[in-house]
Every structure is written in C-alpha cells, then in structure tokens.
Amino acid sequence: MRVPPTLSAVLGNLFRKPATNPFPESEPVPVPEGFRGKLVYHVDKCVGCRLCVTVCPAGVFEYIPEVRKVTLWLxxxxxxxxxxxxxxxxxxxxxxxxxxxxxxxxxxxxxxxREKEIEKMIEEKKKAQKK
Known part of the structure; x- marks a missing residue:
C-alpha cells in the first residue's frame, strides 16, 4: 500500500525542531533591512500637502485643515x-x-x-495668528 504524500510529510515533521521563533519565550528575531514596521510621523516636518491622504489605500490619514496637518490611525x-x-x-x-x-x-x-491634542493645536495656531 502506498503512503499518501501528505501523511509522509506530517510524519517527517513530527521529529523535526519547530521552524518558527518561540517569541514570547525568547527575544524576537532581528528585522531585515528595509522592514516596514510601525509608521512614524514627524509633525514638525509636515507641510499639509495631503499627498499621503490621496495615495493611502487603507484610509489611514485624515486631514485637519485648521492646522494643515494629518492625523493617522495605524x-x-x-x-x-x-x-x-x-x-x-x-x-x-x-x-x-x-x-x-x-x-x-x-x-x-x-x-x-487624539481629539484633545487636535483642539490644543488649533488653539495654539489661533494664538500665534493673533500675535
């Protein structure tokens, strides 16, 4: 009788070490160069051009016209x-x-x-415009 290929693969893997990283029990593996992790937003550099809002396929960005910045939901x-x-x-x-x-x-x-931070930025901008 011939052994199905799936069964032979399962039996062969029973005696091998796991190929995955046991992360909670050990340190995470180092990330490779060019890894795309958490998005970092440098608010002071942003000019409010809204290009990120335009190209984002997931709708992460929301434009705040009062302060000419974006907020993002990761x-x-x-x-x-x-x-x-x-x-x-x-x-x-x-x-x-x-x-x-x-x-x-x-x-x-x-x-x-968050909403409070946005309101604070709007107030600061209004104060700066009055001066």
Missing amino acids: GRCVFCKQCVDVCPVSALEMSDEFLLATYDKYDDNLRWF
Whole structure:
C-alpha cells in the first residue's frame, strides 16, 4: 500500500525542531533591512500637502485643515509604504517596530492625534495668528 504524500510529510515533521521563533519565550528575531514596521510621523516636518491622504489605500490619514496637518490611525495601516514614498518633505517613515498587537483597535499606541491634542493645536495656531 502506498503512503499518501501528505501523511509522509506530517510524519517527517513530527521529529523535526519547530521552524518558527518561540517569541514570547525568547527575544524576537532581528528585522531585515528595509522592514516596514510601525509608521512614524514627524509633525514638525509636515507641510499639509495631503499627498499621503490621496495615495493611502487603507484610509489611514485624515486631514485637519485648521492646522494643515494629518492625523493617522495605524489600526488601519497595511504597511505598504506608499505614503512614505510620496511625502515630499520626509515627514513619514517606517520604523523597525512591529509589536503592535492589542485587543483595542482604538488603542492610543495606534492613534497619532487624539481629539484633545487636535483642539490644543488649533488653539495654539489661533494664538500665534493673533500675535
């Protein structure tokens, strides 16, 4: 009787070491060069051109016209790096950070500006314009 190829593969793998990294029990593996991890936004460099809003396939960016900046929600990001490539002033970059797992998709770690921060930025801009 002939052994099915799937069964022979399963039996062969029973006696091999795991090929995956046992991450919680050990350190994570080092990331390769060019890895696309968590998106980093340099607010001070942003000029409000909205190119990132235009090219983002996942709808990560939301434009705030009062302060000419964007806010981003990383819970939607697919890490395609199109926003980084199109940004004319390098206000966006990809980091090596990949430990973003959370049970709350609205976690502060995944949101760039919260409502209070946006309101504070608007007030600061209005004060600066009055001077």
